[in-house]
Amino acid sequence: MSRAKLRMPSFWTVTVIVLTALVIIFLVYPFASLFLKSFFHPKTGDVSLVNYQKFFNTPYYFNTLKRSLLVSSVTTVLAVLLGVPIAYITSRFNVWGKSVINVMIILSMLSPPFIGAYSWILLLGRNGFITNLVEKIGITMPTIYGFYGMVLVFTLKLFPYVYLYVAGALGNIDSSLEEAAESLGMNKLRRMFTVTFPVIMPTISAAALVVFMTSMADFGTPLLIGEGYKVLPVVVYEEYMSDIGGDTIIASTLSTIIVLCAVVVLFLQKAYVSRRNYRMSFMRPPQVQKVGTGKRLLLTAIAFIVAFAAMLPQFTVIVTSFLKTRGPLFVAGFSLDSYKQIGFKLSKNIMNTFLFSSIAIALMILLGLLLSYIVVRRTSKMASFLDAAAMFPYVIPGAVIGIGLVTAFNKPPLLLTGTMAIMIVSYIIRKLPFVLRSSTAILQQIDPSIEEASISLGVPPMKTFFKTTAILMIPGLISGGILSWVSTINELSSTLILYAGNTGTISVAIFNEIFKDSFGTAAALASILSIATVVSLAIFNKVSGGRSVLM
Amino acid sequence: MVINNVVKKYGDTTAVKGIQLSIGKGEFFTILGPSGCGKTTLLRMIAGFNTIDEGEILFDGKRINEVPAHLRNIGMVFQNYAIFPHMSIFKNVAYGLKARKVPKQETEARVNEALELMRISQYRDRDPSQLSGGQQQRVALARALVIRPVILLMDEPLSNLDAKLRVEMRNAIKKIQRELGITTIYVTHDQEEALAVSDRIAVMNHGRVEQIGTPQEIYMKPATPFVAGFIGTTNFLSGVAEPQPGGGSILRIENAKTVAAPGKWRGKTIVGLRPEHLHLEDVRDGELVGTITLATFLGDFINYEIELAGGKTIEVNEYTKDTQRIREIGDRVSVVPDIDRMNLYPDEGEGVPA
Numbered sequence: 078m079s080r081a082k083l084r085m086p087s088f089w090t091v092t093v094i095v096l097t098a099l100v101i102i103f104l105v106y107p108f109a110s111l112f113l114k115s116f117f118h119p120k121t122g123d124v125s126l127v128n129y130q131k132f133f134n135t136p137y138y139f140n141t142l143k144r145s146l147l148v149s150s151v152t153t154v155l156a157v158l159l160g161v162p163i164a165y166i167t168s169r170f171n172v173w174g175k176s177v178i179n180v181m182i183i184l185s186m187l188s189p190p191f192i193g194a195y196s197w198i199l200l201l202g203r204n205g206f207i208t209n210l211v212e213k214i215g216i217t218m219p220t221i222y223g224f225y226g227m228v229l230v231f232t233l234k235l236f237p238y239v240y241l242y243v244a245g246a247l248g249n250i251d252s253s254l255e256e257a258a259e260s261l262g263m264n265k266l267r268r269m270f271t272v273t274f275p276v277i278m279p280t281i282s283a284a285a286l287v288v289f290m291t292s293m294a295d296f297g298t299p300l301l302i303g304e305g306y307k308v309l310p311v312v313v314y315e316e317y318m319s320d321i322g323g324d325t326i327i328a329s330t331l332s333t334i335i336v337l338c339a340v341v342v343l344f345l346q347k348a349y350v351s352r353r354n355y356r357m358s359f360m361r362p363p364q365v366q367k368v369g370t371g372k373r374l375l376l377t378a379i380a381f382i383v384a385f386a387a388m389l390p391q392f393t394v395i396v397t398s399f400l401k402t403r404g405p406l407f408v409a410g411f412s413l414d415s416y417k418q419i420g421f422k423l424s425k426n427i428m429n430t431f432l433f434s435s436i437a438i439a440l441m442i443l444l445g446l447l448l449s450y451i452v453v454r455r456t457s458k459m460a461s462f463l464d465a466a467a468m469f470p471y472v473i474p475g476a477v478i479g480i481g482l483v484t485a486f487n488k489p490p491l492l493l494t495g496t497m498a499i500m501i502v503s504y505i506i507r508k509l510p511f512v513l514r515s516s517t518a519i520l521q522q523i524d525p526s527i528e529e530a531s532i533s534l535g536v537p538p539m540k541t542f543f544k545t546t547a548i549l550m551i552p553g554l555i556s557g558g559i560l561s562w563v564s565t566i567n568e569l570s571s572t573l574i575l576y577a578g579n580t581g582t583i584s585v586a587i588f589n590e591i592f593k594d595s596f597g598t599a600a601a602l603a604s605i606l607s608i609a610t611v612v613s614l615a616i617f618n619k620v621s622g623g624r625s626v627l628m
Numbered sequence: 629m630v631i632n633n634v635v636k637k638y639g640d641t642t643a644v645k646g647i648q649l650s651i652g653k654g655e656f657f658t659i660l661g662p663s664g665c666g667k668t669t670l671l672r673m674i675a676g677f678n679t680i681d682e683g684e685i686l687f688d689g690k691r692i693n694e695v696p697a698h699l700r701n702i703g704m705v706f707q708n709y710a711i712f713p714h715m716s717i718f719k720n721v722a723y724g725l726k727a728r729k730v731p732k733q734e735t736e737a738r739v740n741e742a743l744e745l746m747r748i749s750q751y752r753d754r755d756p757s758q759l760s761g762g763q764q765q766r767v768a769l770a771r772a773l774v775i776r777p778v779i780l781l782m783d784e785p786l787s788n789l790d791a792k793l794r795v796e797m798r799n800a801i802k803k804i805q806r807e808l809g810i811t812t813i814y815v816t817h818d819q820e821e822a823l824a825v826s827d828r829i830a831v832m833n834h835g836r837v838e839q840i841g842t843p844q845e846i847y848m849k850p851a852t853p854f855v856a857g858f859i860g861t862t863n864f865l866s867g868v869a870e871p872q873p874g875g876g877s878i879l880r881i882e883n884a885k886t887v888a889a890p891g892k893w894r895g896k897t898i899v900g901l902r903p904e905h906l907h908l909e910d911v912r913d914g915e916l917v918g919t920i921t922l923a924t925f926l927g928d929f930i931n932y933e934i935e936l937a938g939g940k941t942i943e944v945n946e947y948t949k950d951t952q953r954i955r956e957i958g959d960r961v962s963v964v965p966d967i968d969r970m971n972l973y974p975d976e977g978e979g980v981p982a
Binding site for chain 1: 675676677696697698699700701702703704706707708710711712713714723724727728768771772775781
């Protein structure tokens with residue numbers, strides 16, 4: 078026995094210790110202290126629920142919760158009602174231009190949400206193109222600001238999740254199920270509601286969960302378009318950021334409440350799915366139905382109109398970026414002025430965005446590789462702890478992540494506030510759940526005995542891992558990493574809280590330019606992000622060989 | 629190789645409960661047992677993938693408990709072959725030599741030799757995905773043998789092949805093992821496979837070894853009712869034995885037939901009889917009597933299912949070379965055992981197996 082104890086600790090033991098230390102420093106410590114703060118009396122320091130009493134008794138705070146839940150619920154329902162039929166149309170009928178529709182919808186999904194809000198303001202806002210246009214013919218548009226605007230922006234931005242999830246599930250249904258229903262005398266419509274949709278309900282609920290969580294956590298959109306209609310993340314941000322009169326304890330109370338809501342919704346969805354685990358045993362892919370030209374045209378038109386509406390913000394932004402401007406005003410004609418201006422003023426932000434995101438993604442791939450291996454292959458209490466801890470940020474909105482990190486690391490020995498490091502940490506924390514999920518999925522498809530074969534042939538465990546499993550995982554990890562990269566370059570919520578003078582990113586610059594009414598430069602910056610997104614997606618397609626963009 | 633009182637625990641359950649084995653140089657040794665009996669766990673302890681909680685394993689007198697798996701110099705063939713999918717066949721086989729820093733030329737020569745031995749030289753530069761299951765199996769074997777291991781471990785290597793290929797591969801494995809004289813430990817749940825390839829077999833059940841012996845010993849003289857039932861088919865009948873004053877003992881089977889039993893055999897007894905060690909006769913007094921409920925003609929023999937008077941169902945095989953007569957379902961017959969082939973086990977309260 079003593080000989081065994083004297084041996085050097087194994088590679089994986091060291092890795093587990095290092096990762097556990099990182100998780101404790103960058104996850105447990107900041108967020109446990111943030112959430113715990115809300116359970117103490119602000120003056121006496123005793124354990125108390127006084128902050129929650131204040132929350133529920135102050136309509137200003139309590140209403141934000143009601144609004145957040147209302148906006149997210151309505152958005153979720155609308156996104157499902159929009160995404161499911163479009164997915165059904167494109168996957169079951171011979172509509173024209175399917176791949177174009179697909180690309181349009183994916184692109185709209187991957188653009189930053191606040192660009193959607195901004196574009197819709199450009200179109201339907203107080204001084205919007207369409208608003209001005211219809212005013213000339215005497216029609217006054219309803220206001221885009223507030224509840225309706227948020228729901229509009231969120232729905233168009235998030236229905237693509239439903240579309241992609243459901244299109245995937247519809248393509249995986251065993252067609253003999255539907256044929257069985259048909260042979261038992263069900264007509265098409267009833268068959269759809271008695272077999273097809275019930276079978277894909279778990280998938281629809283998973284997509285609905287993503288929509289609900291994203292719309293509840295986002296705060297770029299409500300900040301731009303919500304105006305007086307304040308939702309939870311906006312108030313968290315305001316309470317935390319305002320120089321005077323801000324209340325960090327109520328900010329942490331609100332943070333805790335929003336995370337609790339997310340956790341409850343997550344568990345509801347999990348409980349729902351756990352009772353409906355349908356496995357397709359025999360696979361006969363469903364047939365695409367050939368319909369006559371009239372019907373075909375109609376279905377194609379519907380799909381394109383929806384895809385076009387989702388893409389509209391992107392078009393608007395790109396067109397706007399080439400318009401001639403004088404200060405906040407647009408004048409007739411096109412020019413590259415906006416681009417010249419950002420090249421002059423904001424090139425630092427552009428460089429920051431790509432630098433921070435690249436470092437974050439490289440580290441995330443490494444962490445994803447090691448963490449997923451520990452979680453999947455080295456099952457232990459420590460492994461389950463690491464898994465749960467790394468997945469937890471999935472339910473924490475970006476703004477709360479930002480606040481947690483700022484509060485935790487604003488004093489020595491770990492003085493990170495205002496540095497590039499803290500932003501990279503926040504990107505890793507936010508996106509690691511996605512990287513971890515995709516890397517565990519990849520790892521589960523790799524046979525563990527591959528490594529044992531290598532070890533029994535004389536290669537020590539650490540070298541074995543890098544020579545076999547790691548090499549087999551890397552293609553999948555990289556294609557997953559590209560998608561995380563796309564959402565990282567577009568990140569706003571935590572960046573807005575964490576950035577300092579010289580660590581601003583493109584998304585921060587867009588946000589500030591919009592508030593300065595410099596719509597031209599904001600649009601030019603947004604166009605750069607859009608183009609980076611398109612290029613990344615093209616690379617992703619090449620690397621992944623047609624894997625789904627959903628992780 | 630010696631395995632000394634080895635124990636493996638998973639939480640509260642003990643997968644391997646103190647196993648004692650010794651395996652000779654060049655022996656083809658099989659560990660046979662139903663799934664979950666601990667045979668794979670034991671094999672993985674030898675390979676070094678499972679830790680040893682108690683006891684020790686010795687190679688050539690040296691304790692290897694603490695030697696990490698990659699330093700044990702063991703060749704292992706996995707159930708699903710575990711061919712590296714990102715390497716060519718050549719690179720797969722050369723992998724272990726590379727780890728041992730064997731010079732390039734020698735590697736080349738030894739890999740070619742191994743590929744030739746397994747008759748897969750023509751696939752040298754292919755990708756594993758282009759090979760069939762049987763061919764991948766041969767690559768796995770070449771890869772394990774090329775490092776000249778002290779011992780070859782095989783974990784159900786044939787279970788993923790179809791029936792015909794399985795027989796072909798098992799003969800190939802046996803021939804190569806003889807040729808190289810390499811000590812081999814083979815794990816399987818397939819009793820026919822075990823009988824076909826092994827020099828000796830250890831039958832495992834519930835983490836213990838029930839019997840160790842040559843295939844003939846295991847089949848003809850199973851040490852326990854479990855072994856008798858697991859290997860081939862055995863009918864179990866109940867009996868009661870009484871020693872006689874004049875020496876010897878009388879055994880009464882199923883309250884119907886009395887036979888002589890050895891020495892001082894006494895008390896409740898389980899009688900094991902294989903279907904081919906029974907034959908049918910017209911109804912006679914003092915014999916086991918039953919009714920034929922199913923007769924299956926299988927070419928070289930006829931398999932009868934017979935319900936005895938006491939309600940018990942047994943199987944009897946009659947060979948077509950011995951008898952012309954095929955009896956009908958519903959016929960009443962006497963079932964006559966071949967007394968010499970009977971195996972007796974004391975019934976220690978666990979009852980007669982079905």
